[in-house]
């Protein structure tokens with residue numbers, strides 16, 4: 001069993017799996033049950049001024065029979081009294097001294113108000129604080145949450161106030177509802193933040209009821225834009241984490257990764273891009289605390305199999321994310337169809353013929369089934385056919401050796417590199433095809 | 438209908454293995470229920486949603502471990518369990534219109550095959566280096582015996598298994614239908630379990646080659662998992678003719694020999710009985726090339742003890758069901774040639790055999806599958822009390838009337854499934870450990 005102990009910004013945790021600040025961390029009872037199930041840490045549901053919630057709060061996107069690939073909510077911060085939450089935090093910390101207990105905070109943008117709540121959270125025994133600068137609905141209308149996270153100066157300012165009062169590490173939770181997340185991360189760092197956590201939810205409307213014309217989740221016939229999360233948002237979160245990990249200005253800034261994590265595999269990907277802990281909300285809302293057992297077991301088996309430590313895993317893929325201009329333009333791949341596996345659906349033909357580069361041929365074979373083949377001289381190796389193919393490993397992308405040396409855009413435009421020949425060089429053939437049809 | 442003849446693909450596995458993409462698609466269909474009915478339906482209470490979730494997450498080793506720590510014979514159970522009656526029968530998807538239950542047995546096989554069949558790699562379970570100095574003797578190397586042995590080994594006991602046969606495995610080696618579990622696969626599993634270090638003493642029948650008292654003397658505790666006896670003769674004329682046999686003998690033979698040597702090509706076979714063993718008799722006869730196969734049962738279709746899915750299998754094989762028929766005589770010239778049956782009916786709740794109303798079936802073989810005998814005499818001579826049905830009297834952990842002796846499996850439950858035997862062996866092991874550590 002691999003050692004999964006880790007820490008983010010000095011917040012120690014027996015394993016990298018934390019519950020994100022959300023309904024699963026609403027009460028002490030839930031957090032303690034989660035710790036019993038194996039969660040290494042928990043970020044308490046955001047504390048702040050009293051709020052009132054709507055009743056109908058969540059809606060989801062199902063896709064082809066898969067339930068809840070994306071979840072949307074219009075819920076605000078905790079609706080329980082501050083004193084009750086603080087009392088429970090004291091109790092949980094007393095009973096679970098080894099687990100990481102982080103308290104999420106959000107109050108109006110006044111220095112004294114922040115100082116006050118920070119002191120209360122520290123006194124309750126929090127191992128760390130998380131500043132919710134990400135809530136995209138409701139709270140942002142009142143100048144909090146994403147309204148702070150979207151303006152780097154505010155982010156920096158409030159982080160500074162918090163650091164003045166805090167005795168524990170401070171994570172700044174970033175909103176993805178922004179054009180370039182690096183500015184927010186830089187502001188968090190500049191304000192003295194010990195680390196960042198991301199992503200919070202993404203502005204969304206999940207759909208409209210076509211009978212009533214009301215958006216979901218419907219509150220008396222109307223709705224409001226909500227925050228989108230769950231498996232669907234993972235790619236967005238991964239990119240934002242990679243951006244911060246490889247930004248020279250924030251390089252090395254501790255990151256707690258969030259967004260669409262359901263399994264140990266997802267977690268490993270976040271960690272490869274630099275997250276030292278990960279946080280989970282939707283998957284727990286779907287399947288319960290018990291999912292952490294396989295997260296721990298799976299990650300541990302994976303590390304054992306790879307014969308590597310968790311520390312070695314963290315950030316191992318950061319250097320593999322680069323600017324487009326530094327990619328090798330002479331790395332040639334072509335689609336290759338394994339005819340033994342092909343079931344004759346013809347989807348690759350349709351996709352390539354209409355949606356890509358007319359590099360797959362199709363005809364009805366003698367036995368009535370659709371035969372397909374790759375027209376190599378047209379194939380630009382875009383991967384599309386292999387993505388639509390319903391059969392595992394039926395269409396694979398094969399590297400084609402070329403005589404050309406590697407050449408990036410920078411080298412090509414700078415005159416130092418030489419491009420390998422490409423299918424579109426022969427525009428004559430493309431035009432000919434048009435004339436034929 | 439497919440006719441199955443001779444050796445070859447006819448003995449192909451009834452439930453072939455899943456490919457990776459099939460397994461992933463199936464695993465992702467699992468709803469991951471709370472207090473899952475499948476887990477409750479499994480006598481060894483394997484955490485089914487958890488092991489399936491691990492297949493979906495790509496944690497195959499963790500998945501296999503989840504299964505095998507609950508049921509050390511999870512590999513054979515994946516193939517031989519009547520899942521339709523157990524886990525899969527309990528799947529909530531049975532109640533969701535248009536859905537099929539999750540193929541739990543096949544997924545279990547997908548997760549356990551690599552562990553049991555692919556030698557090498559880090560061992561999944563191991564006995565502690567420090568033994569606790571106590572020893573347990575186990576009578577019978579069947580599923581119950583191994584269920585007990587595996588648990589005790591992991592708890593630091595020195596375990597010796599005494600087995601009458603020349604190969605271990607009990608009915609997994611000599612009994613279950615070959616199209617579910619071949620003898621080779623069964624023995625591979627035994628070899629894997631053996632890594633835990635139990636000593637195996639073959640060709641040793643307790644009560645004959647070594648006395649029970651000697652065993653009890655030598656070990657701190659004894660577990661008895663001897664299963665059931667042969668199918669007794671019916672007591673009708675002609676049973677000694679060549680071609681009349683206990684079906685278990687026939688099955689043991691076909692599982693041990695090349696199929697060509699057991700061919701029934703061109704033969705007509707009658708199997709007597711209405712239970713799952715009778716079904717195994719007929720389905721394997723067709724696979725060995727029998728021209729015509731009868732299943733002769735003294736009551737009606739509704740009274741058959743065999744599971745519905747097993748009866749369906751026999752129907753697919755084109756077996757002819759002869760209901761309400763009681764065999765009264767086997768005749769032939771040195772070899773079986775005819776089976777004469779009297780018609781039966783139920784009168785006032787009782788089965789009545791009309792000796793005057795008989796008919797004959799021209800057959801070359803008669804296999805009796807009319808129920809295995811209880812090993813009453815074995816238990817009596819071992820000084821263990823038996824009940825009216827010939828089963829050892831035991832408490833819920835399997836503790837018998839004789840001090841220091843536990844029991845489990847077919848001999849105790851009267852004949853259930855492999856998974857029940859494993860569960861009872863494991864329960865007894867835990868009780869033995871508790872008693873000896875007290």
Ligand SMILES: Cc1cc2nc3c(=O)[nH]c(=O)nc-3n(C[C@H](O)[C@H](O)[C@H](O)COP(=O)(O)OP(=O)(O)OC[C@H]3O[C@@H](n4cnc5c(N)ncnc54)[C@H](O)[C@@H]3O)c2cc1C
Pocket residue numbers: 517518519576577578579580581582599600601602605606607608609612613614617641642643644662663664665685688713714717815845846847848852853854855856858
């Ligand atoms: C034909 C047939 C098909 C079956 N098919 C299935 C199936 O598909 N699925 C399923 O789940 N179950 C099936 N079963 C039931 C299953 O095989 C049994 O429930 C299971 O094997 C019981 O295990 P056991 O350890 O109690 O007994 P057994 O498997 O009978 O093992 C007992 C062992 O004890 C040995 N032994 C007996 N007496 C002595 C002695 N005095 N000294 C030393 N050793 C002794 C025997 O040689 C044997 O190896 C089938 C049974 C039969 C008969």
Ligand SMILES: Cc1cc2nc3c(=O)[nH]c(=O)nc-3n(C[C@H](O)[C@H](O)[C@H](O)COP(=O)(O)O)c2cc1C
Pocket residue numbers: 020021022023045046071072073075076077078104132134135173199200201229230231233258259260261279280281282283
């Ligand atoms: C119903 C709901 C309520 C949430 N409430 C909070 C909150 O109070 N504070 C906060 O920082 N994030 C909140 N979040 C955002 C989550 O903490 C998390 O950042 C987001 O859901 C992405 O993770 P996921 O894809 O694992 O769900 C909430 C999310 C949901 C679904």
Ligand code: SF4
Pocket residue numbers: none
């Ligand atoms: S999950 Fe269902 S039962 Fe529970 S609070 Fe929400 S609406 Fe009510």
